[in-house]
Each structure stands twice: as C-alpha cells, then as structure tokens.
Amino acid sequence: DAGITQSPRHKVTETGTPVTLRCHQTENHRYMYWYRQDPGHGLRLIHYSYGVKDTDKGEVSDGYSVSRSKTEDFLLTLESATSSQTSVYFCAISESQASGDNNEQFFGPGTRLTVL
Amino acid sequence: SQKIEQNSEALNIQEGKTATLTCNYTNYSPAYLQWYRQDPGRGPVFLLLIRENEKEKRKERLKVTFDTTLKQSLFHITASQPADSATYLCALSGSARQLTFGSGTQLTVLP
Numbered sequence: 001d002a003g004i005t006q007s008p009r010h011k012v013t014e015t016g017t018p019v020t021l022r023c024h025q026t027e028n029h030r031y032m033y034w035y036r037q038d039p040g041h042g043l044r045l046i047h048y049s050y051g052v053k054d055t056d057k058g059e060v061s062d063g064y065s066v067s068r069s070k071t072e073d074f075l076l077t078l079e080s081a082t083s084s085q086t087s088v089y090f091c092a093i094s095e096s097q098a099s100g101d102n103n104e105q106f107f108g109p110g111t112r113l114t115v116l
Numbered sequence: 117s118q119k120i121e122q123n124s125e126a127l128n129i130q131e132g133k134t135a136t137l138t139c140n141y142t143n144y145s146p147a148y149l150q151w152y153r154q155d156p157g158r159g160p161v162f163l164l165l166i167r168e169n170e171k172e173k174r175k176e177r178l179k180v181t182f183d184t185t186l187k188q189s190l191f192h193i194t195a196s197q198p199a200d201s202a203t204y205l206c207a208l209s210g211s212a213r214q215l216t217f218g219s220g221t222q223l224t225v226l227p
Contacts, residue, residue: 042219090159104150105215107159
C-alpha cells in the first residue's frame with residue numbers, strides 16, 4: 001500500500017457521541033479524500049481536501065466535518081454519531097486531479113465504524 | 117440524474133476464460149474513467165485509466181475500452197486466474213473533477 005494509514009481500524013460507539021477518524025499519509029500528495037462504503041451504494045465521497053486548510057464537500061457531507069492542518073493528516077469528525085453513519089470509511093490520496101497522469105487515487109486500509 | 121451502473125453484482129467464470137465487466141453511465145461527460153480492484157477487507161487498488169479521447173488501453177492481461185457514444189466502458193481480463201477473483205469498481209471523473217464510483221462487480225474465477 002502507498003504510505004497511508006487510518007486510525008482506528010475498528011470502532012464501536014454509541015449514538016450521539018462524537019467520533020474522529022484519522023488519515024495519515026507519507027506521500028506528500030496534495031489531495032486527500034474521505035469516502036464511505038456501504039452495500040449497494042459503492043464508494044461515496046464525503047469530503048475532500050486540495051491543500052492545507054482547503055476542504056470542500058462531497059456527495060454525502062451532512063453530519064460530517066473535516067480538518068487538514070498539515071499536509072499529511074486529514075481528520076474526519078462525526079459531531080454526533082447516528083446509526084446511519086455505521087459504515088466502512090476509506091481515506092484516499094492523489095497527486096493530481098487533472099485529466100493527465102498521476103490522478104489515480106491510493107486508498108488506505110479502511111475504518112469499520114459501528115454506531116449502536 | 118447522474119448514474120453509474122456496473123453489470124450484475126456477481127460474475128462467475130471458469131479459469132482461463134476472458135472475463136468482461138461492464139460500466140454504463142448516464143448524464144456524465146467524463147474526461148476519464150478509471151478501474152479499481154478491491155479485495156475483501158481492503159481498500160481499492162488502482163488498475164487502469166482511460167481518457168475520453170482513447171478507445172482502448174491495455175496492461176498485461178487487462179484491457180479497457182471506452183465508448184463515449186454508448187456511454188460505456190468494458191473491462192476485460194484475459195486468461196483469468198483464481199487470483200483475479202475480487203470486486204472491480206469503475207470510477208468516472210465528474211464536473212468537479214471528483215471521482216464517482218460504481219457499486220462494483222464481484223468476479224469469481226473458478227478453478
């Protein structure tokens with residue numbers, strides 16, 4: 001795997017509690033992404049970042065916030081977790097977003113989150 | 117609305133045969149299309165990228181075609197092996213240059 005780690009790898013929490021997932025990269029790639037993957041829905045983009053302190057919403061951003069204070073770290077926060085946020089969360093990185101080369105995404109190992 | 121469809125959730129083929137997976141899309145004008153492989157419990161891994169002005173791309177036993185008129189991409193694995201068993205995802209670049217993923221096709225290559 002490209003130098004991407006996610007922590008924690010597994011988490012069980014209760015409805016209403018805050019949760020923060022961390023993505024750490026050692027590739028110095030500019031772009032970072034958070035996806036969730038659910039059966040029948042595939043991967044859906046939650047938020048992404050195009051640089052330090054530069055973030056934007058994806059397709060399913062409601063209930064989630066992100067922060068990127070350093071190139072290597074991208075945090076995903078569920079302010080008040082709900083059962084509908086039970087999912088597998090993947091972080092990804094890419095060097096570019098242009099239609100040329102180097103825009104493939106490299107994924108982390110995922111975090112399995114269960115909200116009871 | 118924008119939609120990406122990958123043929124049948126599961127595809128079983130015999131070892132040595134060619135596997136063909138389909139990705140159809142509507143209401144997109146992607147600049148490029150990518151294919152990924154995902155094994156159980158792991159993140160997707162990039163395989164191939166094909167641009168809108170390219171008809172075909174090859175990499176070892178893999179071949180991808182891209183027909184922007186039909187709004188379809190075909191992904192072929194020739195001389196398939198049990199180790200090719202995985203879920204394969206197609207992903208399209210959207211207007212905001214973000215990737216939108218299909219839900220995947222689970223391929224099983226039977227020995």
